[in-house]
Amino acid sequence: MATIPNLNTLRSGRGGPRRRGGGRGGLSSDGELDERESEAARDRVVQQTDNDASSSRLSAIELGYLDDEFSQQLWPQGQNVPKRYPIINRGTYVRTKAVDKLVALFLESEPQQRKQIVSLGAGSDTRFFRFWKQGLLHSSGVNYHELDFEANVNQKRHMTRTSPGLSDHVKQAEKAGSLYSLHAIDLRDLTKKSPPPVPGLDPELPTLILSECCLCYLPPDLASSVLQYFTMNIKSSLAMIVYEPIRPFDAFGKTMVSNLASRGIHLQTLKRYSSLEAQRQRMRLAGLKGGQGARDVYDLWESDVWVPGDERRRVEGLEWLDEVEEWQLLASHYCVAWGWTGEIFEKAWGMLEGGQTAAETKHDDMGP
Numbered sequence: 618m619a620t621i622p623n624l625n626t627l628r629s630g631r632g633g634p635r636r637r638g639g640g641r642g643g644l645s646s647d648g649e650l651d652e653r654e655s656e657a658a659r660d661r662v663v664q665q666t667d668n669d670a671s672s673s674r675l676s677a678i679e680l681g682y683l684d685d686e687f688s689q690q691l692w693p694q695g696q697n698v699p700k701r702y703p704i705i706n707r708g709t710y711v712r713t714k715a716v717d718k719l720v721a722l723f724l725e726s727e728p729q730q731r732k733q734i735v736s737l738g739a740g741s742d743t744r745f746f747r748f749w750k751q752g753l754l755h756s757s758g759v760n761y762h763e764l765d766f767e768a769n770v771n772q773k774r775h776m777t778r779t780s781p782g783l784s785d786h787v788k789q790a791e792k793a794g795s796l797y798s799l800h801a802i803d804l805r806d807l808t809k810k811s812p813p814p815v816p817g818l819d820p821e822l823p824t825l826i827l828s829e830c831c832l833c834y835l836p837p838d839l840a841s842s843v844l845q846y847f848t849m850n851i852k853s854s855l856a857m858i859v860y861e862p863i864r865p866f867d868a869f870g871k872t873m874v875s876n877l878a879s880r881g882i883h884l885q886t887l888k889r890y891s892s893l894e895a896q897r898q899r900m901r902l903a904g905l906k907g908g909q910g911a912r913d914v915y916d917l918w919e920s921d922v923w924v925p926g927d928e929r930r931r932v933e934g935l936e937w938l939d940e941v942e943e944w945q946l947l948a949s950h951y952c953v954a955w956g957w958t959g960e961i962f963e964k965a966w967g968m969l970e971g972g973q974t975a976a977e978t979k980h981d982d983m984g985p
């Protein structure tokens with residue numbers, strides 16, 4: 618296989634990357650990038666991974682995989698929408714649907730209870746808008762917080778205010794008692810001795826933390842400390858959903874890591890949370906002891922619980938996919954993991970099967 622495409626960061630399309638946060642770090646007088654400038658440059662690379670995520674989403678939307686009228690409104694006008702490979706589109710579909718299912722089960726559990734969702738590194742994610750439109754936020758009201766770097770938040774804030782399709786939804790949702798907040802916060806700051814407050818975060822509400830390809834960009838200890846910030850501050854039921862790559866040690870995983878590294882992208886937690894079991898253990902260690910689950914994207918795709926048969930057939934009919942083996946390889950290197958504490962999540966997720974499978978044990982036998 619000449620290249621190994623990547624579900625979240627593949628840049629094969631015609632629409633080039635959008636630039637956020639200015640140009641490259643400048644040169645200091647002796648010609649070397651100083652430490653702060655090179656850190657800022659590394660951060661810009663991480664911020665721009667949102668361009669890849671949102672362009673992959675748009676590709677999947679345009680081809681009929683996903684129904685989402687909002688992503689286009691967050692995409693700069695006049696910029697081409699890239700077309701991704703069929704296996705990337707399918708991957709985007711599966712991960713979106715799997716995370717949507719977990720979030721929807723939470724929202725539907727104890728419908729009269731007000732709830733809170735905190736999306737870490739939300740980027741151009743549109744779940745708040747989609748779920749409002751579907752009526753999933755209507756019953757009891759939700760505090761919906763999105764955190765990201767200032768550059769990304771400023772752009773989203775601008776788009777959200779100026780696009781009537783988005784601003785109307787925010788207004789309607791707020792009138793009905795929900796709260797949509799964008800926070801310009803570097804997550805690493807939450808790990809400091811005196812972290813900044815997350816305005817409006819309600820410690821008494823059952824809270825769901827989302828990290829879709831976000832915490833993986835932090836050093837592992839900082840990623841754990843970010844979780845700790847929430848486990849310490851939220852006094853109510855708490856849960857977490859993570860979507861990120863796994864299995865860096867086999868041939869495909871190694872190529873995936875080096876492809877990303879060549880673009881300056883380092884998935885810093887990948888080795889620590891390299892398997893599905895390591896992801897479940899991460900949840901346990903974070904104090905989410907009520908239950909833990911993890912499934913790779915291939916497994917999710919194959920399971921009627923996550924992708925009902927008629928949906929699978931519909932999606933299979935959208936594009937001809939001749940690289941079945943490649944799809945299996947790619948999809949088995951990404952996972953959705955979840956963990957919880959508290960009754961409301963037990964009711965929502967307790968029946969989902971996320972424990973270890975025989976296939977998984979075999980797959981993850983290989984170490985570094």
Ligand SMILES: C[S@@+](CC[C@H](N)C(=O)[O-])C[C@H]1O[C@@H](n2cnc3c(N)ncnc32)[C@H](O)[C@@H]1O
Pocket residue numbers: 625663664665666667670671737738739740741742764765766769802803804805828829830831834835
């Ligand atoms: C790959 S994008 C994913 C965006 C979105 N969650 C999705 O799935 O479409 C990663 C996002 O995490 C954000 N991110 C990474 N590290 C961060 C940090 N330390 N503080 C705030 N945001 C961060 C990036 O700016 C970017 O928007």
